[in-house]
Amino acid sequence: MTISVIKIGGNVIDYPEKLAEFLVQLAHFPGPKILVHGGGIMASKFGESLGVMPKMIDGRRITDADTLDIVTMVYAGLINKDIVAKLQAIGINALGLSGADGNLIRSKKRGVGKIDYGYVGDIQEVNTALLSLLLENDMIPVISAITHDQQGQLLNTNADGIASHIATSLAKKHKVNLYFCFNKPGVLLEEHDDFSIVPLINEDIYEELKQESVIHSGMIPKLDNAFAALQMGVNHVWIGKAENLSLAAKGKLSGTIIENHRYDLY
Amino acid sequence: MTISVIKIGGNVIDYPEKLAEFLVQLAHFPGPKILVHGGGIMASKFGESLGVMPKMIDGRRITDADTLDIVTMVYAGLINKDIVAKLQAIGINALGLSGADGNLIRSKKRGVGKIDYGYVGDIQEVNTALLSLLLENDMIPVISAITHDQQGQLLNTNADGIASHIATSLAKKHKVNLYFCFNKPGVLLEEHDDFSIVPLINEDIYEELKQESVIHSGMIPKLDNAFAALQMGVNHVWIGKAENLSLAAKGKLSGTIIENHRYDLY
Known part of the structure; x- marks a missing residue:
């Protein structure tokens, strides 16, 4: 059994037609699979509507408290549930998760060095037992790029990193292929x-x-x-x-x- | 084994200190349990910040497309993940779900009679197998008041109704107590x-x-x-x-x- 970990980003999520087409491909993709998604430009758009402008230092995005609320809403709420509902509509039993759910991904707030990135998480541990439980019960985990520190703090986390960590954690027991779209x-x-x-x-x-x-x-x-x-x-x-x-x-x-x-x- | 289904609303969710106190009580509540939450005034507040004013007809709230996006973000994103992260911090393995996740709650868009309520769902079926699977694996489901119609449409759904339907569906096989806060x-x-x-x-x-x-x-x-x-x-x-x-x-x-x-x- 090969598990496929598939990561999509804004270039799919931001276009409803592309997303719909992608989800049909995903439904036909053989074997157990896990989808990881970021948020694309949707989070920036909602942030700006709320008067929360993207904050950049030296070209790097900073996640302050307001930005964290926005990415939590957009990634773990709007985008995640939209993808799950659309997969359910084509017969795929998807289940959406953030890293806090079932303690799926524990991370650590990035230390403040030259730059304070704010509420950004560096991944510490993946709960592969939860993923195995869902896959064994024919569910497709759909994972948004939000993790937690197990001390009550949600953290904005790089989706590529989530996909890599999930793949390498599962690779200890399974054959795993990793797909970056x-x-x-x-x-x-x-x-x-x-x-x-x-x-x-x-x-x-x-x-x-x-x-x-x-x-x-x-x-x-x-x-x-x-x-x-x-x-x-x-x-x-x-x-x-x-x-x-x-x-x-x-x-x-x-x-x-x-x-x-x-x-x-x- | 008695399963407790507990519903909280805005009067808990809207006050971080009350919520924290409640979650500690929940952690000590004996036996398997399921938490159902609405959204309180937070959704209205975010809606207004985005220029989406609450729409009322004959004193009833209407869920148009923009309002649906907002409640999905606030209920299934912000509030749900905040509760889950806080429960994880006190040692409770919570897992947040909307009704779309794992096809937990299938509902039907309310028919248009005298009033068009918009994207509001009337519950048709609860997937108790998923709840049993999570409870058997010592997870506490935390359920937001968003469901789906299994045709790709998310639907805003009354949280009291979700708690009742979950309780009555589980009551076919289990002893269930229902708590409305x-x-x-x-x-x-x-x-x-x-x-x-x-x-x-x-x-x-x-x-x-x-x-x-x-x-x-x-x-x-x-x-x-x-x-x-x-x-x-x-x-x-x-x-x-x-x-x-x-x-x-x-x-x-x-x-x-x-x-x-x-x-x-x-």
Whole structure:
């Protein structure tokens, strides 16, 4: 049994038609699966309507108390319940969770260094027993990017990090694949050529691509995270567009697969 | 094993200190339990901040699309996750749910008669298997007053009704007590005398009190609902103040108990 952990972001969530199409693909995705979602621009939009402007320091977003309330409402309330209701409508028994629910994800408020990020959580522990219980009972956990510190404080938490931590925690006992849906069809050889997808990256290829400066800036932390997940037992990591997820499920080339063993693809 | 279904409203939720005190009482409440909450004035406050004014027709609140988004955010997001995180902090493994999660509560959009209530749900079915699964795994379900129609539509739903339906659905297989926390210490003989609590109401007493006009207006639907729950197998219904819940748990007089069998109280 392979568990698939699938992360979507604003580029899917912010567009109702794209989201609906994605959820149908998810419904047909084989095997047990877990969906992790962020919040996209919806949280910023609601915040601004309430007079809470995004706060940035050195280009990093700060989660003050008002912003935390807004992301809790938008991520764990509006978006999470909308996704769950839409999955229920197509016959998928989804159950929405934040990291506080069932103590799913315990995190620690990020320490104040040069920047005080506010109510932002760094993940400490994932309660895999709860995920196993839900999966064994044919439910699909739909997880919003809010965690808690087990001392009563909710914390805004990076959705990519949640997906990685869930995948690596489950990988101790299960075969796990991790899927990151983003706004590009994969890692590209030419930034503006969507057809220049690198289908497979292993550590050798990664080093080569970095040396040739094909991979740079934004992609490097994403790929570093992917390799870290592999190190911790995840079977493979896929990066691509949400609309290509069903191709990925069929083992067709449809994005970039990050894997350590070249000839052990499917 | 007696399952307790406990409903709280705005008079607890709107005051952080009262809520904290209540949650400690809940933690010490014996046996498996389920918490149902509404939203209080917080939803109206956020709605107004967003420029969405409460819409009333003939004194009844209307849930238009914007209002539905707001109650989903506030009930299923902000309030639900705040309660769950606070319960986790005092060692209670709470798990927050809307009626869409795990298909917990399927409802039907209320038909348009003289008044179009908008996105308001009348409850059709409760998934007791999910509640049993969580209770058997020592989790406390915390349920917000949002349901779904299994066709992708979320619906604003009366929290008292959710508590009643959950209690009567579970009563088919379990002994269930239902607790309604509200802003009075119980059914009062004298409206403004908080010490004039009627400790016990059975059908005979109810008829008598109605004839004497001791019980009128707002209390009648509450008590009719309570008797309907008893008819459907609920063991007893308690009505009182949240701060007296721990006395009720100990079998001490602390509110009004509605029961059909006078000499079978505890």
